[in-house]
Amino acid sequence: MSTETPTFGEDTVAEAKELIARYPQSRSALLPLLHLVQSVQGFVSQEGIAFCAQQLGLSEAEVSAVATFYTMYKRKPCGEHLVSVCTNTLCAAMGGDAIYQKLQDHLGSEGAPLGHEEVAGTPGEPGSIMLEHAECLAACDLAPVLQVNYEYFDNQSEQSAVELVDALRRGDKPAPTRGAPLSDFKTVERRLAGLLPTDDDEFWSDVDGPSQAVETLRGAQLAADRGWTAPAAPEDVPLPEVEAK
C-alpha cells in the first residue's frame, strides 16, 4: 500500500511511517504528513495529496478537504522563504499594515504590488519569497511582528522589513529575534511534521536559539528589581485526605 512515487521516495515513506506510529489512530498523522509533503515539494500538490491518502488509506477527497481548510498548507509552490506579516488589529495599528503594503510594493513590480501568497522570484529558487498577511501571531507585546519561515522578527518597521527581505533575496540568512538560525521553508516544514534534526549539535543549536526578549522578561525583571515575590510557599504541605471510594 505505502509505495513510493517519483517525488516521494523511500525515505519519505519511512518518515511517514514513523510519524503514523506516534498516534493511536493513523489518521491523526494527516496534519504532520501534509507538513512532510510540503517539506519535500514546497507546497501541497495533487501528488502530495495522493501520497498522504495512500499512506493513511484515505481517499484523495478526504485529504483535499483537510489540506484546503488550513492556511499553512500552500496550494501553490512557495518561495525559498515565507514572509508572514501580522496585520491583525494591534499589529496593524502599530505599523503592521504599513509594513505589509511596503513589502507588497517593494517585492512587486511597477504598478503591480505582490499579492497575498504570491511569490517574488521563481518559486523554490534561492532568494524567492512568498509574501502573506497573517492573523495574530501571538507576539503582541513585540508588535509589529513578522515571521520568516515561522521564526520571529519582532518590533519591525517598514525599513527593517525591507532590509530583511533584501537580505533574503541576496541569499543571506539574518538571525531572527526569537527562534533558531534561519533555514528555509522546506526545512521548517520538516520540523512542523515532527522531524527534528537527528544531529545532536544541530538539534540543540536550534533549540537554544534566542527567546528571552526584553518584553517577555519585563514583568519578571521588574519584580526582581523591586523585590516583589509571590508569598513564600510553605514546606511539606500534605495532599488532602479524601474518602476512599
Next chain:
Amino acid sequence: MSDGTSEKAPLTPVLTKRWLSPQSWRLATYEKLEGYTAVRKALSGTPEQVVQMVKDAGLRGRGGAGFPSGVKWGFMPKDEEKPHYLVINADEGEPGTCKDIPLMMADPHALIEGCIIAAYAMRSHHCFIYIRGEALHPMRRLHAAVREAKHAGYLGRDILGSGFDLEITVHAGAGAYICGEETALLDSLEGRRGQPRLKPPFPAAAGLYAAPTTVNNVETIATVPSIINGGADWFRAMGTEKSPGPKIYSISGHVERPGQYEAPLGTTLRELLEMCGGMKNGIPLKFWTPGGSSTPLFTAEHLDVPLDFEGAAEAGSMLGTTAVQVFNETVSVPWAVMKWTQFYEHESCGKCTPCREGTFWLAQILERMVEGKGTEQDIDTLLDVCDNIGGRSFCALGDAAVSPIQSGIKYFRDEFLALCESNRPTATQQSQAEQAALGGAAADSQVAQPVGAQA
C-alpha cells in the same frame, strides 16, 4: 525568599519566576529551581488526592472560559474501559493573546511536569500537546523538553518507580484559529477539518477517538506543579476568593513598556499601566480589551475594574486570556472593529450559517462604513446581524465575533455616526424628496436614498 511584609506585592512571579535564569528551558535549570519535585509528591498520593488539591486551590481555566479545573478533571470516569487522553490546548491565536508562547519557550518543563501530574490525576497514559503551527520555536522547546524528561525518567514507563506510564506527543497544527475551540481541536487532532462538535457529549465522556478526554490550556497546566507544592492556601493567598492565584497579563499596544506581567488575579488596568510605564508618549487611552478581541471592549472608564473572572463580567466584558491590548486616541474604533471582524470572517470554519454568513456580511458593512460609504441605518443593521449570530451559532466563535462590534457601538456610537456624516441627505435633497413624495411624482426614487458620496 520570604516576604516579611504584610503588604501584598503587585507582581507575583510563579509561572514566570524561572524566566530570568540562563537557559531557563533546559532540564538542568528547571531541576535546580524546584523542577520535578511536585511530580514526586503527586505520584506518592492517589489521583483523587491530586484532583482534590486542585479543586481546593480553586484553579480556573486560563484559556478564557475560567471553568474550575479540578471539577473538569473530576468529570473523567474512574474506570479505564477506554483509554483516557489529556490534550493540551497550545493553539494560542486569540488576537492580543501572547502568554502561552513565551511560557512554552521560557519554561517548557513546567508544562511537561503539569502534564504528568494532570495525566496521573485523570488516569491518562497518552498526552497530546496541540501547538499552533506558527509557534515553531516553542514547539522545538517542547520537543526538547519531552526528550530530556524522557531521558531523566519523568516520562515513559514506570515513571520514578511509581508504576505510572505516560507518553507525550507534540503535535503541530496548520493555521486555523478555530482549532483553539476544544472540540474543533479534537477533530483536527484526529486528522480532520477543525470544526467544532455538538456538545453534549462533552469530551470527558467522548473526546479524542470517542474516548474520555480533558482539554486544558497551557497556562492552566503549567500552574499545577506550584499548587501541588505550595498547597491550596498558598495559592489562594493570591488573587480573589472566586478567582484565586497569579495570572500572566500580556500588555500590548500603546503603552511605554509592553510585556508579560504576572500579577494576582483582580489586578486593575490602572495598576498594570503603572507597572508598564503608562501610556506611550502620554497620549491618552481610548479603548482596550481585557482578554483578547473576543472580550467586549473597555474604555478609560474601566481603569479600576478588577481583572478577575467576576470583575470583568460584572463590568460587561469577560476576563478571557488577560490579553490587555491598549489603544490610544489616535486609533479609530470602527477601523479596529472592522479589522477584528475581518479576522473572524477569515477564521469562521463555515460549519454553521449564522457565523459563516453573518461574519461575511458584518465585514462588508464595516468595510463600506470605514470607506465613508455607510449610513446611519448600517449601525442598526450591524446590531441586528449581531443579534442573529450571538447565542445562535454553533460555537463561541460567533459570540466572539460580535463582541467588538456591540461594545464598539455601545461606547463609541458617535464615531460610527461620524463616518456616515458625508452620506446624510442634504437639506435640498430632503426637501426635494418630500415634495416628490407629496406630489406623488417621484421621477427619481433614488433621490431620498443617501448614496455613496465619498468623503
